[in-house]
Amino acid sequence: MIAVALAQIRIHWARFLAIGLGIALAAGFVATTIIISSSLQASLRESVGNAFSNADLVVIPGQDVFVDGREIAPLVEPLSATDGVDSVAVSSRTTTSGRGSTFSESTFALSPSPAHPGLDTFSIVEGSRPLAITDLVLDEKTAQDLGVGIGDEVRFSVDVVPVENGEDDVPIYRGPSQSTTTFTVVGIADMGVDPSAPGVNRALTTSASYQEHFASQGDVIAVQVALDDSADPAEVRRGLQAAIDSSQLDERLEVMDVAEATEAKAERLSGGNDVIAAMLLVFAGISVIVAILVVSNTFSVIVAGRRREFALLRCLGASRTQIYASVVAEGGAVGLIGSVLGVLGGTGFSYALSAFAKRLWPENFAHSIVEVPVTAPAAGIAVGVLLTILATIRPARSAIAVTPLEALQPFDASFAPASRSRPRQISGWSAIILGIGLLTVSLALAASSQGWVLGGALGGALIVTGLVISSAQIIPPIVAGIGELVLSPWGVPGRLATLNTLRNRRRTATTASALIIGVTLVSTILVGGLSTKATLGHGLDERFPVDVAVPLDTAVDEDALDKLRSLEPVSAVAVAHRAQALDDIDGAVPELYVIDPEATASVLGEGAPELSPGRVIVPEDYPASTVRAKGLNEMNVPVEKQGNSNLALFTTTDVGNDLGVSATTTSVLVKLSPDVDVAGIFAVQSQIAEILDVSSDEVTGSAIARGVYSEFIDVLLVCAVVLLLVAVLIALLGVSNTVSLSVIERRRENALMRALGLSIAQLRALLALEAVLVSSVAALIGIVLGGGLGIVGTRLLTIDFATALIVDWSLPASLGILAVAVIAGLLSALAPARRAARLSPVEGLKHGH
Template sequence: MIAVALAQIRIHWARFLAIGLGIALAAGFVATTLIINSSLQNSLENAVGRSFSHADLTVIPGKDVFVGGDEVAPLLGPMSDIDGVHTASLSARTLTTGRGTSFSESSFALSPLPADAHLDSFDLVSGQRPNAPTDLVLDASTAEDLGAAIGDEIRFTVDSVPVETGDDDTPIYRGPSHSSVTFTVVGLAEMGEDPALPGANRALTTASGYQEYFAQQGDVIAIQIALDEDANAAEVRERLQSVIDSSDLDGSLDALTVDDAVDVKTDRLSGGNSVITALLLGFAGISVVVAILVVSNTFSVIVAGRRRELALLRCLGASRGQMYGSVVAEGLFVGLLGSVFGVLAGIGVSRGLMLAAVRYWPEEFPYDTLTVPVSALLTGIGVGALLTILATIRPARSAIAVTPLEALQPFDVSFTPSTRNRPRQIIGFGCIAVGVGLVIASLYAVSGGQEWIIGGALGGGLLVTGLVISSSQIIPPIVGWIGEVLFSPWGLPGQLATLNTLRNPRRTATTATALIIGVTLVATILVGGMSTKATLGHGLDQRYPVDVSVPLSGIVDDDALAQVREIPGVAHAVTAHRAEAVEDFKGERPEIYVIDPETASTVLGDSAADLVPGRVVVPEDYSDATVRIKGLNEMNVPVHREGLSSLAFFTTPEVGNSIGVSATSTSVLVRLDEDVDVDEIDRIQQSVAEALDVSSDEVGGSAVARGVYSELIDVMLAGAVGLLFVSVLIALIGVSNTVSLSVIERRRENALMRALGLSIAQLRSLLALEAVLISSVAALVGLILGTGLGIVGTRLLTYGYSTDLIVDFSVPAFLGILGVAIVAGILSALAPARRAARLSPVEGLKLDF
């Protein structure tokens, strides 16, 4: 029977070609994901190893332990005094912002220079190593990007130590403690990439300079140990650990060999890669499910078209087991062949993606090492083979379910549902009912706990699962109704197309279901992402009705305020004083602004409540009758409950005078134009920071926060939709398969219609309308279902952030998805229509079926 299976594949290779393509896409997706993950992991390990390349031993912080540079400094001396230790150098990192003459504010990852030049992991290109505390060595690529050169000055933002009065009875309001210090570039070096911060601007200064200005902000990466030539590494390692254990950092630091440290650091830094890999494999799993539906449906049609041939084999002595094995062998061979091609294509795609990433996003993807593990190849091939075996189980069972005598009789498709399908129907509709009930319950109960988000996700999953199981009862009636309403006006081809799609409801349902899954997920992500972005923005405006706020520790210069007002996109900018809240509200310390009502009306959002003289405006759910605030003095002030602003409270100058607000505790409040695009917010933030001579990190507000998460959501949407395109493509291949095999089944019927006067153009229209009807109905159902699930997901995720649900979706995107489905349906019918048109009526009527 193996020979029979191979003969079938050789003779009817065109029927199996599309099956192999769908399997190749799914298997290639899996292999590509694993190859990319392995390549990133290998590149990360090389980068980490390069950081410790000249050390003999290393001391690193424990997992999830933050250790500041100022905490480790006292240990460097005792470690250096250990017998066998030549030097102990601190390797740390501080994220700060700097501004130079040739560039505006930029972020920097700044580290101390190793005390021993032997431990340098960089190559000096020009200039010299820093000597003075304010000397700086820039990474060569950073200098090129910023237009900086040796001799330039860069002003960095640093944290100064707050001055304590020592008098608890007279608390004073202290503004931001940020100050700045100017460094001079004395050298350029090739530093490579920081594996924890790819793409960051990198710079080095002396250990003393780092300790004085940045150690309190930064975190320790490692302490690199250089040993004497005759030192015993194992003994020195034990002594290092003893010094650590006897210090205040006992349990926070571990002395390790370089190889062990590289492994530990790589494992910690690869957490992000693991998450990305898991997400990619999740999307690959969706593609595999879709491929199983497509392959199963196609094999069912192939087996149904060979019923007489299978019956003849039974008459010649083939057993049921042999027939079953023959069908499974066909599927396994096609699956293996398709998987091999898919995996080979995955290697090429992985290489192409990595080259494209390095070329177009060199900062985010600085590595170009392609690693192709054998396990990834075997996994891809195994997944393809397994999905094909699973997909051929139902067709194989149908091949042995018919007796030889029954199969030799004329075969007509029955529209009467079989009683054997009743358990399937019960399970399917049961899943739908439970899913809908769970979704509704989650919407009502989410106020009681965030765990109901999982309940809503489970309900949505059950709803989609129930639709897949009971699709043969749900999809055909929808197809029939839409075909009757929209396709009947196309005349005879439209009417025949509708009838042909209903001829085999199960096949139509399975074909449509594969596409519904992909479109539903795309619509869910689009609607959910856009609605979540809009709802979070609305909620943030309610909780903090200030577009942009900048806390300052001095009187605002009129010229600086005028510069802020002239920034494109800024509608109004005013100054306000700040008081300090003594207690938290809902786990956060609210800002308290002292501002007169007339000025407040120009900069506060529409959701802000009107100010009441002598009171502090608090949200409606504020429970106390007073709020305790302080300036130079501290007192309880009556509240006025209105609105939802929980992150910012507002009061009038009378209250500010009563508590003695300092004249230097000011803020600049900015109202943006209504039509400012989210993409412009980052530019406005940088411009405001430059005008007020502060770090951009100090420029906050609801608009700034909205810009940050909007950019993140947009990136996630683009990536998810792009990945789901593979599933949609596999589903469209299934539509093409269905139309192609229906042409093969209906050769005699098509020839008879041609003989009765049906033109070639009408025949082509008939097949095109069949494909368009299936694909468009699937797209419509997927869009409707995905929209509903996206809205539900948005409500569950944003319940605690906004009282209102803002539904937002892109009409052009939806029309685009529907248009793609229609165009794909037409394209999928081109080859079958050409095949049907080539067959003359006389030749078609001669065929014996």
């Protein structure tokens, strides 16, 4: 029977082609996921190892231990004095803001250069190493991007400890949070790649300069140690560890050789890689589930078309076991071939992706390595073969149900099961009802615990699972109802297409189910992501109704305010004074602004609170009747409960006078145009920082926060939708399979209709309408179901943050998904329609299949 199975594949290879393609996509996705994960880890090890290439031993902080430069400074001398040590260099890094004459404020990753050139991991391209305390060396790409050369100056923001006095009877002076120090560029260097700071401007200064200006805010990455030529590494390692153990950093630092340090640092930096790998595996699993449905449905059609053949084999003596083994062997062989091709394609795609990344971002992917572990092809092939065998179990069981007498029946007799599985119906509807109940309970109790978010996710999964299990009952009536409504104007082809979808309900349901899963997930992510972004924005506006706020410790002149007003996205600017609110509200200490009522209306818009003289505006759920506030004086101020702003409180100037608020303690409040996009928000943030001579980190507000998470959500949406398109593509292949094999199965029927007067154009329209009907209805169900689940998910995620649910259901996106389904349905019917049109009525009636 194995020979029979292989002969069937060889003779009817076209029937198995689309099956193999679906398997190849699923298996290739799995293999590519493992290859990408392994390659990211290998590239990370290569990049980290390059940073330690000139060291003999490395001292690194323990897992989740942070050590700043000032803490480690007292240890440098004991380490250097250890027998066998030639030189010691502290590798640190801090993120700071810099500004030059040729560029506006930019973020820099700043590090100290080793005192001993032998430990340099960079090479000077132009100029010299930093020697003076204000010397600066820039990375070659950074200098090119910023237009900076030798001799140019860069001003860096440097943290300064504010001067305060806690005694109530002594006035408080709030010193500036930052000052600036000017550095001169003395060198341009090739610094290689830093995997922990990809794409960031990079610079070096002297160890002394770093220690004075940046050590307190930076993190120690490692201490690199170079040994004397005659030193014993093991002995020196023990000596270094002894020096550490006798210091205040005991148990916080560990001495390793270069290989151990490289592995440890790579493992700690790979958290993001693990998240990427896990996300890819989830989407690969979704693709595998969809592929199982597609392959199972396609094999069911193939088995149904060969029932006379199976009956004849039974007449010739083949047992049920042999028939079963033959069908499973066909599935295993097709799965093996498809999996091998998918793994090869996935491997090639991984190499192409690496080459593309190196070409497009050569600096960030300089150490990119494609590593193909044995597990990648093994897992891809195993998944492909296993999913195919699982998918052929039900068709194989229907094949062994064929009796020899069925060989005498007409070919076009229905081969659908006479009865439906009652346990299947009960389990499917039970899952749907349980899922709806769990979603309802989760929505009702979500405010009490975030754990109900998982309950909602489980409820949504149960609904989708129940829909798939009960699809034979639910989907065909919906398809028929929409078909009657939409396809009636197409006349006979439209009515026949609707009837054909009801001839084998299970086939129609399974074909639609695969597409429903993919579209539901896409729609859930789109509607949920966009609605979450809109709801979080609304909640942020409620909690902190100021678009942009810049705290200053000096008075601001009118020229600077005029420059701010001239910026394109700025619609209003006002100046407020700041006091300290000493009471927590919902676990956060809010800003307290002393502001004129007219200015409040201009910068907060229509939702601005109405200020009451002598009172502080607090949120409606504020429990007390007063709020503790502090300026030069400290007092309890009566409150007026309005709105929901708990991160920004507002009061009038008379309260500010009573508190003794300093005239130099100000904040510039800016209102932006409502139509400004994310890029515009970040652009105006830099412009405001430059005009007011502060760092971008000090330019905050609801618009800035909204821009940050909007950008993050947009990136996640794009990645998720692109990955889910693989599952949707596999599902659309299932539609093509069903139409193609239905042409083979209904050859005599089509020939008879041609003989009765159905034209070739009508036959083509019949097949096209049938494919479009199934794919578009499946997409429509997926869009509606996914949109509903996305809205529920948004409410569960944001219920503690926003009082209102803002639904952002993108109609263009939904119509786009529906259009893709319609176009894919048309394309899937082209080849079958051409094949059906080429068959003459006489030939079709002459041959059974």
